[in-house]
Amino acid sequence: MSRTAFRIPAPPEVVVAPARLLGQVVRALGHRFPPSDRLFTQMHNVGNNSAVFISVTLGFLGLILVYQGCVQTLKVLPDLSGVGAAFIFAMVRTFGPTITGMMIATRVGAGIAAEIGSMTVTDQIEAMKVANSDPVSYILGPRFVSCVVMTPILWVFGTLVGVLFGYLMGHWRFGIATQTFLDLGLVSYHDVVIGFLKALSYGIVIPVLAADAGFKARGGSEGVGWATTTAVVNASFAVIVLDFVISTLSFLLGY
Amino acid sequence: MPGRSLDTGPAGAAAASRRPRFLDAVSAALAIAVRPVGKGFLDACTIVGGMTLLQVRIFRAMIPPSFDYDETLRQFEKVGVRSLAVVIMTSLFVGALMLVQTGNFVRDTGATSMVGWATGLTVLAEVGPVLIGLMFSGRVGANNTAELGTMTITEQVDALRVLGIDPVRHLVVPRFVAMCVMLVLLTCIGDLFAITGAAIACQLIVGIDVRVFWQGLLEGHLVGEFVMGLVKGFFFGGAISIVSCYWGLRVEGGAEGVGRAVNNSVVTSAIAIFVVNFLVTMLWV
Amino acid sequence: MEAAAELLDIRKELSGTRVLDGATLSLAAGRIHALVGPGGSGKTLILKTLCTLLPPDSGQVVLFGEPVDFLAPEGLRRTRARIGVQFQNLALFDFLSVRDNVAFPLEADASAAPPQDVERRVLAILDAVRLPGAAALEIQSLSGGMQRRVAIARAAVSDADFLVFDDPSGGLDPVTTSRIFALISEIQARRRCTVVIASHDIDRLARVCEDFHVVEGGRVIFSGTLAEGRNHADPRVRTFLDVTDART
Numbered sequence: 001m002s003r004t005a006f007r008i009p010a011p012p013e014v015v016v017a018p019a020r021l022l023g024q025v026v027r028a029l030g031h032r033f034p035p036s037d038r039l040f041t042q043m044h045n046v047g048n049n050s051a052v053f054i055s056v057t058l059g060f061l062g063l064i065l066v067y068q069g070c071v072q073t074l075k076v077l078p079d080l081s082g083v084g085a086a087f088i089f090a091m092v093r094t095f096g097p098t099i100t101g102m103m104i105a106t107r108v109g110a111g112i113a114a115e116i117g118s119m120t121v122t123d124q125i126e127a128m129k130v131a132n133s134d135p136v137s138y139i140l141g142p143r144f145v146s147c148v149v150m151t152p153i154l155w156v157f158g159t160l161v162g163v164l165f166g167y168l169m170g171h172w173r174f175g176i177a178t179q180t181f182l183d184l185g186l187v188s189y190h191d192v193v194i195g196f197l198k199a200l201s202y203g204i205v206i207p208v209l210a211a212d213a214g215f216k217a218r219g220g221s222e223g224v225g226w227a228t229t230t231a232v233v234n235a236s237f238a239v240i241v242l243d244f245v246i247s248t249l250s251f252l253l254g255y
Numbered sequence: 256m257p258g259r260s261l262d263t264g265p266a267g268a269a270a271a272s273r274r275p276r277f278l279d280a281v282s283a284a285l286a287i288a289v290r291p292v293g294k295g296f297l298d299a300c301t302i303v304g305g306m307t308l309l310q311v312r313i314f315r316a317m318i319p320p321s322f323d324y325d326e327t328l329r330q331f332e333k334v335g336v337r338s339l340a341v342v343i344m345t346s347l348f349v350g351a352l353m354l355v356q357t358g359n360f361v362r363d364t365g366a367t368s369m370v371g372w373a374t375g376l377t378v379l380a381e382v383g384p385v386l387i388g389l390m391f392s393g394r395v396g397a398n399n400t401a402e403l404g405t406m407t408i409t410e411q412v413d414a415l416r417v418l419g420i421d422p423v424r425h426l427v428v429p430r431f432v433a434m435c436v437m438l439v440l441l442t443c444i445g446d447l448f449a450i451t452g453a454a455i456a457c458q459l460i461v462g463i464d465v466r467v468f469w470q471g472l473l474e475g476h477l478v479g480e481f482v483m484g485l486v487k488g489f490f491f492g493g494a495i496s497i498v499s500c501y502w503g504l505r506v507e508g509g510a511e512g513v514g515r516a517v518n519n520s521v522v523t524s525a526i527a528i529f530v531v532n533f534l535v536t537m538l539w540v
Numbered sequence: 541m542e543a544a545a546e547l548l549d550i551r552k553e554l555s556g557t558r559v560l561d562g563a564t565l566s567l568a569a570g571r572i573h574a575l576v577g578p579g580g581s582g583k584t585l586i587l588k589t590l591c592t593l594l595p596p597d598s599g600q601v602v603l604f605g606e607p608v609d610f611l612a613p614e615g616l617r618r619t620r621a622r623i624g625v626q627f628q629n630l631a632l633f634d635f636l637s638v639r640d641n642v643a644f645p646l647e648a649d650a651s652a653a654p655p656q657d658v659e660r661r662v663l664a665i666l667d668a669v670r671l672p673g674a675a676a677l678e679i680q681s682l683s684g685g686m687q688r689r690v691a692i693a694r695a696a697v698s699d700a701d702f703l704v705f706d707d708p709s710g711g712l713d714p715v716t717t718s719r720i721f722a723l724i725s726e727i728q729a730r731r732r733c734t735v736v737i738a739s740h741d742i743d744r745l746a747r748v749c750e751d752f753h754v755v756e757g758g759r760v761i762f763s764g765t766l767a768e769g770r771n772h773a774d775p776r777v778r779t780f781l782d783v784t785d786a787r788t
Contacts, residue, residue, distance in 0.1 A: 052295075053522060060529040064536050068381060071540050086360070094356050102389055106521045110397070114514025121510050123631035126593050127694075130625050132617050133648030186363075218555075221408060221513040225401020228517040232393035233341060240345060240386070244352045248460055251355050511634075 014234070018205075018212045021136065025144050025208065028137030034145060042142040046108050047150035051157065054103050058158040061099055062091070062166035070174045080174055084181030087166050093191045096159030098243045101202035103158075104151055105235035109210040112143055113231030116214025117224040125215065140211045144204075151203030152196055159195070190255040194246065201242050206235045302523065306501050312423045313431050313497070322428035330433035338394045338441060345390045346383065346445035350452030351460070353377050354468075358461035367463050371471020374457075378449045380480035385532055387445045388491035391438055392524035396499035399430060400520040403503025404513040412504065422504070431496040438492030439485050446484060483539045487532060494527040542605070544569035544702055544734035545590050547760075550599035552585065559585050560596065561758035567736055567751075572728055574745040575738040576780055577755030583738040584628055586755060587706050590736065591623045592616060604701065621649055624700035628707050628738075630691040632679045639675035642666060642693045653698065665693045669723055685716040692720065696727050703727070705737045709744070717741065721748050742781060754780055 069083045116139060119125050128135045163182075170176040210231040217227035316322050357373045360366075377383075403426065406412050412422050450472070457468040502520040506512045545567045552560040560582055567573050567590075575583050588594040589601060595610040602608070603619050610616065624645070632641050643662045646653045653661060666672060669689040679687065688708060695703055705724060709717035721741075725748040728735045739745055745752070752769050754762040754777050762769055762777040769781040 053526065056526050057529045060533045064381065064533050067536060068376075068540070072376060090356065093359075094352075102386075103525060106389070106393065106525050107518070110518040110521050114511075114518050118509075118511040118514050119633075122629050123627040124633055126588070127625065127627060127631040127633075128644075128648070130591055130593060130620050130623060131645035131648045132620050133644070138648075221405045221510040222401065224510040224514040225398070225405060225517055228514050228521075229393065229397040229401060232397050232517075232521050233390065236390055236393050237341065237345065240348045240352070244348045244355070247352060247355045248456075251358055251460065 018208045021140070021212050021215075022204070022208045024136045025140050025211075028134055029141055029145065032137060032141075034137075034142040038142045039145060042146040043150055045111070046104075046143070046146040047153060050104060050107050050150075050154060053107055054100055054154055054158045055161045057103050058096070058099060058162040059165040061095060062087075062162035062164070063169045065090070065095065065162075066166040066169040067173065070170065070176075080170070080176050081180050083174075084167070084170060084176060085183040085186045087170075088163055088182070088184060089186040089191065091159050091162050091166070092187050092195050094243070094247070096162060097155045097195045097198035097202065098239060099162075100155050100158035101151065101199065101206070101239040101243070102236050104147070104154065104202065105206050105210075105239050106232055108147060109206045109231045109235035110228050112207055112210035113214040113217075113227045114224060116140075116211055117217035117227035120215055120217045120227075121220055121223045135215075136211075140207065143211070144207045147207040148200070148203040151206070152199040155195060155199035190250070194250050194255065198243060198246050201246065202239050205238045205242065209234045209238055302501075305505075306497050309423070309427065309501050310497055313428055316421070316424045316428045317432075322424045322432075326425065327429035327432050330429045331437060334395050334430075334433045334437045335440070337398065338391050338437075339444070341390050341394050342387055342441045342445045343448050345386060346448040347452035349382060349386050350374070350378055350449030350454075351456035353382060353449075354453040354456040355460055358463075361461070361463070367467050368471050370457060370461070370463055371468040371473075372475035372477075373471075374453050374468075375450070375472045375475050375477045376480055378453065379446055379477055379484050381532070381536070383446055383449050384442055384484045384487040384491065385528060387442055388438065388488070388495070388528045388532075389525060391434075391441065391491070392495045392499075392521055392528065395434065396495040396524050397517045397521050399496070399499040400503040400517045401513055403500060404506035404516045407504055407506045408509060408512060427496075427500045427504075430500060431493065434492040434496040435489055436492070438488040438495070442485055442488030446481065483535065486539070487535050490531045490535060491528055494531050495524050498523045498527055542569050543567060543602070544604060545736075546600075546602040547586065547589060548600040548602065550586075550589055550596040550601070552589070552594065552596050559758055560589070563589075563599075563755075563759045565590075565753060565760045565763065567734055569734050570732050571734065571751055572725065572749045573734075573736040573751045573753060574749035575736055575753050575755060576740070576742065576745065578780070581755045582758040583755050584706055585758075586760075587625075587704050587736065587738055591625050591702075591704050592619055617649075621651060621698070622701045623704065624695035624698060624702070625704045626688075626691045626695040626706060626708055628710065630687055632687060632691055632694070634679050636679070637675070638666075638671070638677050638679065638682070638690055641679065641690060642675075642697050645694065645698045649698075661697060665697045668696075668727065669693045670719070685712050685720075688712065688716075688720060689723070692723065699731070701733050703733055703735045705735070705739075707739055708737060709739060709741055717744060721745075724748065752781060756780075 066083065066087055069087055070080055073080055073083055119139070125135045128138060167178070167181050170181045171178060213227045213231040213234065217223035354370065354374045357370055361370055415422050415425060454465050454468055457463050458465040499520045502516045502523070506516045543566045547563050547565040550560050550563040551558070563582065563586055565586065575586065577583050585594060589596055592601065592603070592608055592610070600607050604622060608616070608619060633644065636644065639662055642665060643658050646658045646661065662675065666675060669692055671686060671689055671693065674682070674686065679690070682690065692705070692708060695705065708720050708724065712720070721744045724735060724737065737745065737749065746766055750765070752762070752764065752766050753760050754769065756776055761774060762772055766781060769777050772778055
């Protein structure tokens, strides 16, 4: 079992284990929904505590995308009127959900893996089992629900922040008029639905992959470090792959 | 308080006793509203200051170069081997993804010659380096924090200090050098695979002949963008190494502390990547 | 005498190493058992197998007269409801208060106690471990000895028939250690339950335990009273049970 080299994990192991965990958590939630106080604590952690982080990253992303877009467009034609519409289209459909998803994989995924990992290596998970409490339901349940609910909300939030900062760049640096820039002409219902579907799928996959890594932690602090690292890499990679799959399907279906 | 009531008489005394209570309420409310902001600001200052100091100490160890060369070579191997697979996989998907996104535009406008240039630009200049940097930070940066964190809580770092070995020269500088150099090389390899992924997606998914893609890419004259991507890789590597070493060396308290440190490390690295990306593009273009 | 817990020829491999190699053990009901052996001999793994947390590769675990089926969740649930465990590294939930930690086994398993009983029993067991008034405190604010006592309270709060203590005195000063062993024997005397303690402290084990089991290399090499062990043919058993050797 090598922890140093990243191996492309064999499909059974890396897909089956999280899939089984997903089944378990969905069944556990149907059986017993987490109480609202623990749910709100987790939602606050996933949503509110990520807001600043997502504002900073998506804000800088918006700034730079518009800057590049304007500079490159100016090389070919002196007309910047199309930049805003194209930028908003790309934000809603791709960059908004995916960069938000990667940021949630980084912050929330690492957090879940670190928490569950340190509970695993200190036997707290076993203590739960022997007390006849299901750790999947008790620990993962509220985190899973919060991620599923908060990721789409953060997608909306992150996209708005990105567009806002992009607009500031376009308006002040390149003098694009407000109405010209904030042009929703290229955004159709399909794009919003696809963006939402992406965000939702990230919200489902990130907590499950992170928890899977956390439950597998072995040994002391090294195990927790391993779990956290694995969670970030697997969840970020899953975000990219899911983005690719959903984009390709939607392209092939003509949306 | 008594002095004031003497000055203003009985009526003023009543007002004065009322006013402080009102002011207390205002200041309490302000404290609740402002304290998190102030605390967040001070924490951010501590972190940025600590990282700057670490950077200064790294530079002092490098000019003139006096650090552990063997450890540096080991880090080169570790950093590169550890992240090559994940960078290749990420790049393939990112390239394909960007092409499919461009495909949406092309289908609406019919400008197939745009495909190569637009994809090449986004992949080489912006999205490629950033996503490779993020994956690199998850893979190598997080691992580095966990490793140094474990060394810190098991007092191995203190043991080095007792032996008169400077942890910065022995542990931090080799990682700094290895990550800076390796992320440039990895970005280079990643660019190659991203273009490959884009070419495959172009032919198989979007259905545009791959030769159109190549032509657009080559006529785009993207050498400047490619070099800018590598420069970004260099700075991302430096930022990730400083951030991950900083968090690793100040871990406190058991396994839990290591988990928290890794979490902080990847979050700070992500912020650093986006900020550095912004600065490099603004200064370059 | 009837056995509360039995292991029959348990074998287990963890990441390629054989950690339990044909362990066979029988714990008579209603007595205090001591599990001793050098570090890394498999004491903790035997205890984890006994409390159904470590499914063996081969062999059988018999608890309360019934073989344990690790694949039947309902049966496992019923068995676990009769077991209380204090883990080697305590495994206290650091996100819960002392009260919530101790009440956890009762609240997680609704059949363990009716809800109106929970409060009374938590206060009673906290009294018993000499921690009255600690209910509202956070786990991190407690000293090591207090944390151990909270863990013991959590293990004993439900009416478990079988209590497992893994190193209840680890890293504690001699005075606190004596207190903790007295506490365990007090709990056992009141309930007449079966108790197994893993520890290195032969001195104090000799005062509270009736049966001794020596573990070495993933198997149980001796079971019997202390006097029998000290006259045993195997020198490993003798050294390990010898009070003067082990203490000085």
